[in-house]
Amino acid sequence: MSPSHSNDEAESTAGSTTHNQRLKRSKRGKYVSKACLECRRRKLKCSGEEPCQRCIRYGKECCFSEDHAAAEILRSMNRIGRPRMYGYPPTSGTPSQAGPSASAGPSGSSGMTGAATVALGSQTMGIMQGGNGLTLEERMERLEAKVEALAASRLAEQNGPDASGFQGDTAFEAAGNALKANLTSVKRQLGISLSPSTAPISSITSSGVDPSPTGSTSAADYTYIKRVESQSMPFPNAGEYARYIDFFFEDINPFHSCVSEPEFRARSERFLTRHDVDPADMPFFALNYIIFSCVDILQDVSCENQSKGQLPGWQWFLTADDLVGKRQVTGRGDLALLQFTVYEAFYLMHADKWNAAYNISGLACRLCFQNGLHQQSRYGPDCTPFYVHLRQRILWTAYYLDRRISLSCGRPYAMRDLDLDVNLPDWLDDKLIIPGRPVPPPAPEKSANVYLSAMVAYARLTGDVWDELFSARGAKESTPETILVLDNRIKQWYENMLPTFPLIPRMGEPTRRHLRQELLITTRFNYLRLLLRRRTLIAMNYDRATGQICGDLNVDTVNRLQAFVDELSSPSSFRYHMATTLGGAILFLATLLARYLSQIGLQDMQPIYAESFKTAVQMLRDLAEHLESARRILHNLQDIIHVIETLLSKSGLQGQEEYANFVPTNLDSLFAYGMLDFPAQITDGPGGDLFPSDAINSLDWV
Template sequence: MSEKMDRNDVTIIEDDLKGPVDERIERVQIQGGVDRALERKMLWKLDCRILPLLAVMYLFNSIDKSNLGNAKTDGLDTDLDLVGNQYNLLLSLFYIPFVMTAPGMNMLTKKFGAKRVLPTSMIIFGCMAMLSAAVKNFGGLLTTRWFLGMAESGFYPGVIFYLTTFYRRSELASRLSVFYAASVVAGAFTGLIAYGVFQIKSHLRSLTVASGLVAMFLLPRSSATAYFLTSEEKELAYYRMATDSSTVVDAKFDFRKAITVFKTDRLWPVYMCIAFSLMVPQLSVQLFLPQIIGRLGYATVKTNLLTVAPNVVGSIVTVLVALSSDYTGDRALHLASCLAVTCIGFIVLAAIDTAKHIAVGYFCTFLITSGAFITSPLLTTWYNNNTPDENQRAILTPVLVALGNSMGLVSSNIFRAQDAPNYVPASIITACFAGVGVVITLSLGYYMKWDNARRNRAEGTNLKARDVFTADLINGQKDHTESTSWVIDVFYTGQRSRGGVADTSTKEGSREIHVEGLCFGGDPCHRCIRQGQACRFEQDRVSAQASQRRNGSEELGSYAGSSYPTDAAYREPNRAGRSTTLEARMERMEAMMEAFLSALPGMSHIASPRASAEPEEMGRDVADYQGDTSFETPLEAFNANLAPIKLQLGIPTRANRDSTSPISPERARRTTILSPSHPFKESLSSIRVGARNLPFPSPARYAEYIDFFFEDINPCHPGINEAEFRSRSEKLLKNDTVDRSDICFLALNYILFASADLLVDVQPATGKSRLPGWRWFLAANELAGKRKISGRGDICMIQLLMFESVYLMHADKPNAAYNAIGIACRLCFQLGLHQQSCWSADCTEYGAHMRQRLFWTVYFVDRRISLSCGRPYDMHDLDIAVEIPVWISDKDTYPDQPLPTPDVNTSANMYLECMVAFGKFAGEVWDRLFSAGAAKNTNIDEIVPILDAKIKHWLDNVLPTIPLLPVNGPPSRTHLRQQTLVYTRMNHLRLLLRRRIMISLAYDHNTGALCGSIAMDIVSKLKVHEPEAIESSSFRFHMATTLGGAILILATLLSRPLSSIGLRENQPLYAESFQEGVKMLHDLAINFPAARRVANDMEDIVKVVTSILNQQSLSSPENGFSNYIPANMDSLFPYTAIDFMQQDELPDELLGEYIDSTGDGVMQSVDLGYYNFQPTTNGYSVAWI
């Protein structure tokens, strides 16, 4: 990976981050995916360099272990004066140290590498084998067998683990079978050369030691560091392991994490039972095949020669069955079939008299070798495929191998001397073990397929194991929520937390998205259309809506050339599903983006936008810059959906408000830190990037931008360190040319300019106005798309994407914001920010602190945007193990200095800690009430009070312990805003819990009183900040969304007679608070896009409630109140479709299916299949506030 971190590096802006998945994966993806020709060449090198050497090593291992059987046929018991069951004791004693030391030996293999441990083990057991030639009695041979068992214990599981770091899951069985066939060939060799070996007094065993010494120099440590691979092949090898073998490639050994496999993997006892069942037949064949063939009555030499053919056939069948298993993607049926063949062979041997049926008896030896030898490679491949964590594999493999080999105690004692020569009891016992193995294996395979089908139905997908990105797997098998799936067909993998593997290939100069076995396109997707196939999404829209969502290009493109979104754009459903992996969503976005771009004329690569509202000189700058060959690099895969889009965005606006607005446009034009009128045109300078000049503010204007950002935006999204940023900015301004390494930092600056321009703009929008700051936004994406992945600056890219999402959210572009923050989350996972153990050892104290800050900022922004969009969030708490940052000020925090003393008066991290708690509560609200799995929950009435009590407890008991206000001195405006933000956001969640019952107008006294009290309290707390409604600040977005939620609840309380539930006396209070909230929302809507959209959404219900209040005196009796309420009152409320992630108008042909069955004005829905969401007559593209 990267070199050791330099403390002088700007850790947060440009950084080397050592994580589980690094730039090598990105480079493979950017270059068009896996080069199949290069992959075949690399596999050929691995097969030729590793497998033969391992096969030779295991050949000697097997000869040293199993030659005792051949020695017995040549008079071993006579030479050593063995009596009774001493021979069986020699065989049994070997497995006691084998079982005891195997786990420890394999942990050494993981810690120090197979390159060192395997050859060392081989040298030791070679020496023990040579010493066995010098023994003179039973005791001496018993001692050498004990130490031989210890030396050989870690060899076989170590080789298995070693191979899992070189080959994909679908390649492992065939490669392991080639290696394992060496032991079978060893059986043939021992039989062929046994007679000669025991007659020649030479040092043949010294070959084992010599082979170990040679292997120590020839074996590579890992595929990514193999000396015989080129740099491209090493990157490809790393990519293959990260995408289809391990969650973290070359992870450091962690014993505590390793042993968790016995807690998280509930199936390891089943694997153990299968291992017990198959190892008895296998070890019986390995140890006693000469004795079994000896039943035929031949002499010693011929008996040993007759063992050759069954072993050769067994080795051939081993390889063929493994190839079939990898090709078909099946483990269970192949394993069960082989066990069945072995079982039949031993049954026949027990049933016949081999002296009379020699041919049949000899044929049975072919059956038992054909079935017994392949079972071990299949089983070890199966559970290694299902354990993506390398640490857990390092402990699980030796434990299961050792426990399986403990069955040698059974095999070595069932072939008793008194049962010779037919060994009928031994054959019956062995057949029983094989039969039990068949039953257990088939049962496990059936369970896996059943559970996979169940979870696929719950998720609306049809994923296969090969579609899952192993770098995005977790083993949280305790969690059986419907929102996460077990992918169980070829292999039994753990929970998929994020990421479905997608391979890409280049075809005729255009990148074609191809996912083997899975399609992530639209409905129908463009790839299926090109291939002339029917898309499964078109055939199953339920799956499409559960597993797809709109991409950023649709959101941006839907406003091109118009000042207001069309009804069709609003009616487009929000396809979302928590089951969809982030990797899958990104592949779909890239595919849809390319289809979108290819449909535009003149956009063969990245064309300038049509009907662009930007000045022409900017377009020329961008075009010239893109033609600069010195910086021409591929677009980054994770940013491809944002970089090429340069379409006009109009601000959604309805008819102009009447002239009686409480705040006039003239009053709104006030002086701010930055001039609100066309901030580009004044003091605009330029900066040189490569051979071209790009627009850039003058130093004075730049200082204003940065001051505003750190005064207003960063305290609420503390993902950037101020002291370090300003230091880096000074260096940037001193140079007239931007270095390649500074491109990402320059792009981050541009997005900060865009955010500042949007927030300082306080002018009322017109129909032809464009988003303030959009020009900077485009420039940021141009630069981000130019940056080549080099292992540096990826932290800066996360910051860039996060603040892009904040800008788009403030600009009322929630779909695009959702996509941007989703990509940022994906990068966090790829860089390992979600696991502090991945990077804490390689970070300075400052670097660790800033990673914590950045990760948790992305976390709560993801939850907040997801909540605003009504879509599943990307960061799941089960994946996260990161500490909360300490309370220090970023004004005094520098990379090359120790962290300052915590300062609650100036730090923004107390607010961040509160927002982390908000994010966790928001995630739990989604999971328990609004996710696809929660939609089937019938205990919602019990869940709501529990969630509300948790939030209330936090507000009453935890929040007072977090000093949001300074201890010394008066609070600043930022402190007061943060306190209001925390309190009102938490209470907004409490209202959201009960929104369903409130908008149904079927609430009771307690629910109505509680929600009314919370809503009025929100309005009163925001009333303190009413002057900020017309000021330049990010607080306006929070005011707009929270006011919308409070107004909605107050509207429900003013839309029905309250006397029946005992709240009539509160009606004047509700009305006053409602009017105050509407007034503040109107003030915000004049000059803030997000507030304008909320006001438009609330327009119908506000008009109706205002009409009711005007016609009915609040002080008069309520007798005629119901006369003023429309019959379809509940259908006027916006944001009603929170159950199914939809906010949509029903198709016209289905409107008749909604009937007023009760006569009380409440619309009841019948079962309409997948149109199972609540009706609304004014649906918009955002489901919630």
């Protein structure tokens, strides 16, 4: 090839390249004059539309601001938080450690460095001195509002029913906290009054949250006012906090009495005066959050959260669980850690997360062992009478809850009587038991420990039922005589021993708590006796004696519940027991009404059973308008309810054959909760149990 030809080709190639470059430059993307705050924060190109394409694609909240001061602050926050947000190593000039302000928080994220905080404060002051026609007060309010909106957006992104944790964008959050602190300082320098969000907790007013007992609130409704190292945590204002705690000690704690009201309130008063949470107070801080979650799930009257797929109190629950962290595994903490674990199981039980409730109740028992609560002789001479009493209450509450949840799940219980050497707590008035003061005299009519003592005796009987009838060995060796012996033992205790417990005051009018506690014990003993015969009833091969015993127990239960019909719409823990007890009565009465009772000589009882069945179904339907668990039970029983209602509408049926025409041949498959043969419901394969979901496949029988 000649040199001249080569030069021509080179010139041609160069010209083509230059032409392509011009084309690329001419196709440059559209220039936009503004960008949303999210794209500015992430330093990404924005499409300039509202909302922009990037925010639409990633589901972000898109907002624009012409306030250059806000943009400058956000850029500073992004620059300071970048190493933690994206996992990059610290940039030059950003110390990896800077004293307490840079210590790691619960999520493992470090806080802002002291130098960065000072720099941000100085920069904030400089920007505020500028102006674009607004007063300083207006500019401060606008900037605070933007930061709060973005922080709330970050929190909302992390909160949901399936969230594995309650951790937001800690880098953005830490910078936001530093900004708020510096804004407060700037306001003081400029002589501007502080806003309520920067004032002490006692002066914070309700932020539009319904303070009534039926108001359902969540973590996203509150101002960030509690600091845990580098994190700010949502916490109720003074009015909402009082509502939560009052409901807890009025409705929940008397039935699971492991928290001392005077000690809790005294500790809360000291706790509420500080914005920063001491690491030693972390279990108590978490106990507060789990109390909030329990109250929310019991007060959810409208059930709006369930319609959105969110459990009431779930955000509080995740926050509490995150605060405790590994303390539950290691056992590091005070008695508040054990109290927290008991109420964590309580919440999961009411949330229909029974597998998790079973695990947590077992953990509560192991923590009691680990902290020596199971042997009173190990309490030591330094344990005051107050703490001896409190330890007894915690131990026996965990014992009762363990037996209740374990039998409902059809699994072995964790705390055995042979391992316990602890007295039952005295029947004292909880409001008068104060640390450092002499123990008051017994006051059975005001003590929640009367109910606790009765439930401990009941829990021991449930352990006998499990060991002799449903355990691996009991399922193989039990006989009809075993059922008779157990039934006689339960009946004898109920008729002879229970009357010695002053559940109803012998003098004066009983309170609503007294009446509820008596009903709870009576119906649970009824169902423990029914539990012994459940296989026989569902198999439809019971005799006259068995049918009459079960019929009488169920009619008695429905009649007792009917006296509380006015409480169906009132938020309380009692409604949950009403729902499960009504569901059990419907199931057992259906086994009687689906059979031609003349065969076993119970035809005269059929109208009584039918009336009780109709009453129970109507009460459950009314309760389902207010309670998620009632709706779940009603849905599971709808097929058998339809069959029985059809039978009852056919008056004048004569003979077994005519009656059988309206009873499906697959009737046993319509009983939603199957047989109570727990070992048969557990598989050996990787699938675990045969429960269709985390919700239990049997009613809360106990």
